[in-house]
Amino acid sequence: MNTSPGTGAKCEVLFTVNGEAKKLFVHPMERLLDVLRNDLKLTGAKEGCGEGECGSCSILLDGMLVNSCLVPVAQASGASIVTIEGMSAHALMNPLQEAFLECGGAQCGICTPGMILAAVYLLEKKPEPAPADIREGLAGNLCRCTGYMQIFEAVSKAARRRVTK
Amino acid sequence: MRSDPAEYKLVSPGNLPAVLSLLAGEPAQWLPIAGGTDVMVLYSAGKLPNRKLINIWNILELRQIEVSPDRIRIGAACTYTALRRHDIVSREFPLLAMAASWTGGIANQNRGTLGGNIANASPAADSLPALLAYEAELTLISVRGERRVAYRNFHTGYKQTVLAADELIRDISLPRRFSGYLWYARKVGARNAQAISKVCLAALGQISDGTIRDVRLALGSVAPIPLRLNKTEHALTGKKIEPSLIDTARKMVVTEIQPIDDIRSTARYRAAVAGNLVAEFLERLATERKNA
Numbered sequence: 001m002n003t004s005p006g007t008g009a010k011c012e013v014l015f016t017v018n019g020e021a022k023k024l025f026v027h028p029m030e031r032l033l034d035v036l037r038n039d040l041k042l043t044g045a046k047e048g049c050g051e052g053e054c055g056s057c058s059i060l061l062d063g064m065l066v067n068s069c070l071v072p073v074a075q076a077s078g079a080s081i082v083t084i085e086g087m088s089a090h091a092l093m094n095p096l097q098e099a100f101l102e103c104g105g106a107q108c109g110i111c112t113p114g115m116i117l118a119a120v121y122l123l124e125k126k127p128e129p130a131p132a133d134i135r136e137g138l139a140g141n142l143c144r145c146t147g148y149m150q151i152f153e154a155v156s157k158a159a160r161r162r163v164t165k
Numbered sequence: 166m167r168s169d170p171a172e173y174k175l176v177s178p179g180n181l182p183a184v185l186s187l188l189a190g191e192p193a194q195w196l197p198i199a200g201g202t203d204v205m206v207l208y209s210a211g212k213l214p215n216r217k218l219i220n221i222w223n224i225l226e227l228r229q230i231e232v233s234p235d236r237i238r239i240g241a242a243c244t245y246t247a248l249r250r251h252d253i254v255s256r257e258f259p260l261l262a263m264a265a266s267w268t269g270g271i272a273n274q275n276r277g278t279l280g281g282n283i284a285n286a287s288p289a290a291d292s293l294p295a296l297l298a299y300e301a302e303l304t305l306i307s308v309r310g311e312r313r314v315a316y317r318n319f320h321t322g323y324k325q326t327v328l329a330a331d332e333l334i335r336d337i338s339l340p341r342r343f344s345g346y347l348w349y350a351r352k353v354g355a356r357n358a359q360a361i362s363k364v365c366l367a368a369l370g371q372i373s374d375g376t377i378r379d380v381r382l383a384l385g386s387v388a389p390i391p392l393r394l395n396k397t398e399h400a401l402t403g404k405k406i407e408p409s410l411i412d413t414a415r416k417m418v419v420t421e422i423q424p425i426d427d428i429r430s431t432a433r434y435r436a437a438v439a440g441n442l443v444a445e446f447l448e449r450l451a452t453e454r455k456n457a
Contacts, residue, residue, distance in 0.1 A: 008170065008171055008172060008173045008174045008175070008216075009174075026170075027170035027171050027173070028170075028173075028174070028175035028176075028177075029168075029170040029173040029174075029175045029208065029218065030170040031170075031205070031209070050209045050210075051206040051209060051210070052202055052205070052206060052269065052272070052273055055270060055272060058272055064246075064275040064276075065271055065272045065275055066272050066275055066276055067272045067273065067276070069205070069209065070200075070201045070202055070205040070206070070273075070276065071201060071205070071276075072175055072198070072201060072205065072218075072220075074175050074177060074220060075177075075198075075201070075220055075222050075223070077177070118270075118271065118272070121271065122271075136266075136271070137271060138270075139270045139271070140269060140270015140271055140272045140273060141270070
């Protein structure tokens with residue numbers, strides 16, 4: 001075994017992204033965020049902090065909400081990945097998008113893909129969230145524009161609308 | 166300066182014996198990586214000393230929670246989310262379930278692991294005081310075999326532990342004998358989620374006829390290691406909770422901790438808050454007596 005540094009070889013990684021099978025030849029420690037943005041040109045996930053604080057790189061990895069800046073691509077081998085680009089047909093998307101528009105839940109838009117994914121992840125588990133559930137569900141997503149209240153309102157409105165439909 | 170992925174190795178042996186033989190083959194060279202919530206932060210910042218990493222996220226036996234009549238055995242790579250969703254953890258180990266809910270946001274709870282929190286050995290880690298209060302025992306494994314270590318003896322200094330270079334934490338075992346205790350958990354930080362604690366307390370107590378029968382006090386962020394307050398506990402045991410006892414406890418707490426000034430808080434603030442949290446816990450314990 002080669003023990004010196006600087007010897008990381010590329011490897012083959014297979015996974016599905018938004019339902020499409022992908023085969024990549026990458027360094028195993030490349031961040032999943034960079035592979036999605038640079039190799040697959042899926043730029044919906046953003047880099048905010050690069051250290052798991054801000055949630056703007058959120059994706060769903062095998063159904064779990066994760067920060068893609070903290071996932072080495074080799075750990076996504078065999079996984080099913082969903083990014084914001086893959087959400088357009090999701091039943092929660094129309095209610096969420098409408099509510100975000102009506103409530104002013106999006107301004108500069110950098111946090112929005114992560115906020116939407118965190119909201120979907122929450123609403124799939126708790127279709128009728130209490131205000132405290134919404135705050136907890138979105139606590140890992142930072143927004144420097146809205147002051148959060150509009151976003152919380154939007155998620156609450158989307159949930160109510162979906163439940164009454 | 167961001168790290169160059171080409172300079173790093175990451176291998177996924179997929180089973181525990183292979184992981185252990187890599188660790189043993191070149192001790193201190195390989196770094197295990199589970200959910201990456203600490204390792205990847207260092208890596209991204211160009212501050213990760215190891216160039217060779219072993220993926221343990223896909224080792225399923227590290228992700229199990231086994232329940233027996235007298236113990237619960239938590240695989241080291243169990244996530245905070247897995248802990249929060251586990252029925253016995255939520256019911257019998259509320260200090261741990263609560264600490265799991267404090268640790269980062271949901272996305273980090275989906276990836277961060279209890280074993281990772283222990284191995285990272287930050288004195289500010291939220292889940293570690295709970296493990297001290299519950300008398301956790303760790304199973305450490307290597308190609309040489311396995312050994313059990315009382316968690317209270319695991320940390321030896323700031324970011325120093327008894328974990329040998331070829332060892333891995335396999336599980337964290339907790340005795341199921343604290344469900345009758347009154348519990349108290351409080352984190353003081355700038356923000357609930359994502360903010361690292363200024364001080365946090367995990368406490369357990371048992372009281373009868375107004376007298377403290379047993380008490381466990383464990384604090385985070387007030388010393389180089391997560392700290393159990395042995396002297397204060399000893400001074401409280403067998404005593405009736407009265408205002409004078411609470412005052413004594415508050416003073417004693419300050420003598421047992423070694424808080425520092427840092428970016429998150431000051432030593433003076435931490436000492437005052439640590440005393441206040443213990444006092445608040447004792448007041449709750451006293452109220453419990455009146456309710457009983």
